[in-house]
Amino acid sequence: MTDVKPMRADARRNYERLLEEAQRAFAEHGVEASLEEIARRAGVGIGTLYRHFPTRDALLETLLRARFDAQAERARELLAHPEPLNALHTWLAGLGDATGTFRGLVELTADALNDETSRLYESCHAMREVGSQLVERAKRAGELREDVTAHELLLLLHAASWAGGHLPGEGGMQRLLALVFEGLRAS
Structure with missing residues (x-):
């Protein structure tokens, strides 16, 4: 077992500022936001x-x-929901x-589901595993x-999320997901 050395206070502040600025930049410009701009806005160099x-x-x-760990936990909680299809729909909507x-995150997470070398694979795979339990239920x-x-x-969720972002107004993804679910009900 290796000991993890705690961050110095200044390194911790830089780390936190980078995360705050990355959150803002990705929200404003998508997942392809400039890393140089994120560093600049955080007041650090790109090397940091x-x-x-x-x-x-x-x-x-x-x-x-x-965020993804919370979604996996939510799926585990929904395994006890009395209406399995409603539980699955609730989880997918969240x-x-x-x-x-x-x-751009929709595409990134869709790709990460199949790319074991992606840093996002583990979180995405964990969600798929617990999601599979909701599906089977x-x-x-x-x-x-x-x-x-x-x-x-x-x-299908990724497709609805992507397409919903191109519909006018709010709630496009939720509407498209509801339409998808109508077609998925057992006859």
Whole structure:
């Protein structure tokens, strides 16, 4: 077991400022926001950003890990919900909101589901695993079509999230997800 050396106070402040500015930049400009601009806004050099976050994926993974872990925990809680299909829909809607935070994040997380080298893979894979339990539970209850997989549902969610962002007004992803679910109900 290796001992992790605690960060110096100034390094911790730089780390926190980088995360704050990255959150703002990604919200404003999407996942392709300039890392140089993030460092500048945080008041540090680009080398400091890369010391803390060697890649863009590492920075995104740090920002998103807590959000994705919370979605996996929410799925575990919903396994006890009395209506399995409603539980699955509730979880996917929350996940859609979480992945729609930054422009381009939908594509990134969809790719991360299949790329074991991605820094986001572990978080995305954990969500898919617990999501699979919700899917299987809805199938066993006879509420969800037997031929639907968790992977397909996640890809449909990503599609609804991406397309919903191109609809006028608020709630586009939620509306599209509701339409998808109507087609997924067991007959």
